[in-house]
Amino acid sequence: MRFGGTVLAALLTLGACSSDPEPREPKRTATSAAPTSAPPTMPAQAEEDTPEGAAAFVKHYIDVFNYAASTGDVEELSSLSSPNCKGCQRYIKLYRDTYAAGGYFRDSDWRLSDLQLRRAGDSSTLFGTVTSPPGTYRRTSAETPEPGNAEDSDLTFIANRTSTGWRLATLELQADS
Amino acid sequence: MRAFGFLVAVALAVGLGAPAHADAKVEPKPKDARLVLEAGRHSPGKQSPPTQGGNIKTTDPKPADAYCQLDAGNEVQCYPETFEQPADEDEAELTEGDVVRAVRELGLPSLTVQIQPGEETLVNIETIFYTNPQPFERSITLLGFDVDVVASPVRYTWVHDDGTVSTSSKPGRPYPAMDVTHRYRKPADDVNPRVDVTYRVRYRVDGGAWQTIGQTLQASGPSAELDVREAAPVLTRP
Numbered sequence A: 001m002r003f004g005g006t007v008l009a010a011l012l013t014l015g016a017c018s019s020d021p022e023p024r025e026p027k028r029t030a031t032s033a034a035p036t037s038a039p040p041t042m043p044a045q046a047e048e049d050t051p052e053g054a055a056a057f058v059k060h061y062i063d064v065f066n067y068a069a070s071t072g073d074v075e076e077l078s079s080l081s082s083p084n085c086k087g088c089q090r091y092i093k094l095y096r097d098t099y100a101a102g103g104y105f106r107d108s109d110w111r112l113s114d115l116q117l118r119r120a121g122d123s124s125t126l127f128g129t130v131t132s133p134p135g136t137y138r139r140t141s142a143e144t145p146e147p148g149n150a151e152d153s154d155l156t157f158i159a160n161r162t163s164t165g166w167r168l169a170t171l172e173l174q175a176d177s
Numbered sequence B: 001m002r003a004f005g006f007l008v009a010v011a012l013a014v015g016l017g018a019p020a021h022a023d024a025k026v027e028p029k030p031k032d033a034r035l036v037l038e039a040g041r042h043s044p045g046k047q048s049p050p051t052q053g054g055n056i057k058t059t060d061p062k063p064a065d066a067y068c069q070l071d072a073g074n075e076v077q078c079y080p081e082t083f084e085q086p087a088d089e090d091e092a093e094l095t096e097g098d099v100v101r102a103v104r105e106l107g108l109p110s111l112t113v114q115i116q117p118g119e120e121t122l123v124n125i126e127t128i129f130y131t132n133p134q135p136f137e138r139s140i141t142l143l144g145f146d147v148d149v150v151a152s153p154v155r156y157t158w159v160h161d162d163g164t165v166s167t168s169s170k171p172g173r174p175y176p177a178m179d180v181t182h183r184y185r186k187p188a189d190d191v192n193p194r195v196d197v198t199y200r201v202r203y204r205v206d207g208g209a210w211q212t213i214g215q216t217l218q219a220s221g222p223s224a225e226l227d228v229r230e231a232a233p234v235l236t237r238p
Helices: A002-015 A051-071 A075-080 A086-100 B002-016 B096-106
Strands: A102-106 A115-120 A123-132 A136-140 A151-162 A165-174 B066-070 B076-080 B114-116 B120-122 B126-130 B136-142 B145-159 B165-168 B181-183 B188-191 B194-205 B217-220 B226-229
Touching: A051 A075, A051 A086, A051 A102, A051 A115, A051 A123, A051 A151, A051 A165, A051 B066, A051 B076, A075 A086, A075 A165, A086 A102, A086 A136, A086 A165, A123 A165, B096 B136, B096 B145, B096 B194, B096 B217
Parallel strands: B120 B226
Antiparallel strands: A102 A136, A115 A123, A115 B066, A123 A151, A151 A165, B066 B076, B114 B126, B126 B181, B136 B145, B145 B165, B145 B194, B188 B226, B194 B217
């Protein structure tokens, strides 16, 4: 049994100890995102309670999304996103965490196609395609930049009308067809 | 004690060469929408007119009341969309979209991720993931038709909650099998891994031929609780 303990200790030395040199743990920096520009201003049309307003809001949302991706400043993106929007919150967390760790995304802005829209009460569902070049990214300051993926994804956006304007309640891939 | 034995075995596997795994891992490009948004898919479903030779219609994934053009500036123009209507609206028709909606209402099984060695694991060793698929077979009455529905898992998406995701076509198995494994690189408390299951759904109407729904459906599993620890080596006198 003691022999077994020695074997375990020795193997853990190889496989799972804190002094193991590989892989190196990247140091998380305490620096927060430092935006170099202001987020896009919401156009007046995006505040209208109309089909055009809903579509303009989604277009503006993508502009703010791209701003957050390139700066790590997710404050405006958060304010436009419902807390229950899982897709939105995943990207907000991705951008916040990546930039907090010294990472970044470059040259991978989403471009939005024309939209198809369906209204139901205070909710508007919009369908569109986002495309983007691969760009580059790095997850942390300790990593070397890598190429991203060129995107061509069909997305569903659901914008809900609230007392303060539109909020994105759903950001999802469209189902496989 | 069982956990101790498991750790010894895992350490042996790590030290002597890890086995090849059955399914390829995906190291996600972090911004890729297909990975970030994979868990949630949406298709509200509007039905197109019935196809000839059968009472099953295809699902149009992009129903709309309006088509909105985005110009280079910030002005948006929307135009009403028109759709073909079925020739006889009184005729009862069962569509693929009806079946999809029914299946969604029934709810496909969400699977609980099983983790070995347990609620705690170690950095830099293989942590084993597996789940126990549940059969999904239902017979329902839909718009007057008797419909049999069978859903089968076709893909398992393992969300490790450390920023990485892997996929497999099999549900994994417990130790000593190591079909689906993951190495956590950093110690962390309260990691919440889960498994999302993608189902392929087949159905038949009134005992007719089986048909496969053209889209897959997903069910996200509940999050597990896992602590990722570091272990310091301690030499003992033999």
